[in-house]
Amino acid sequence: MPKEWTAKQDRQYEHIKDSEKEQGASTKRAKEIAARTVNKNRAQAGQTKTASRSSVQDKSPQQRGGERSGTNKPKGPTRDQLYNEAKKKNIDGRSKMSKADLARALGRN
Template identity: 70%
Template sequence: MPKEWTGKQERQYEHIKDSERDRGASAERAKEIAARTVNKNRTRAGQTKTAGKTSMRGKSPQQRGGQRSGRPGPKGLTRDQLYNEARQRNIKGRSSMNKGELAHALGKD
């Protein structure tokens, strides 16, 4: 781990690495994912000397993780995530909607 990382960032790295290993990623892939996540968070917090354009815009790794991107199976937000957003926007009839209907009502289809 780089010496610039704080203790909290080192713990975050280890936690992400262990989680990825539990999900079946190889040791090298788990290390890469963990390091990229910690480094992107450091960049967004202004703790690095240089920052790439994509590191500073868009969603943080924590927000993006809920979208289940880059894995087999269903893509996009879960039905519960869509429902919570519909509730925040006060969309009527949301409780009887399925995932596709919620996505359509939110304009995410």
């Protein structure tokens, strides 16, 4: 952990690293993910001397919430999120629809 990190950033790094290891990532990969997350937050807060445009202008890692994670799981909103949107739009039959059906009914294909 770099000397420039605050105590809070050290704790965040350790928490992310432990969480990634629990999810099956190797120690090396967990450390990399944790460091990148903390460094991106530092760049967005203006605590670094240099920062890439994508680090500063992109969503924070907390907002992104794994949208670009390297898994084979389906991306995008959950079925519950789609259901709530369908409920707001008063789409009939929404309670019996699958995630794919809800996405089609909302015009998300």
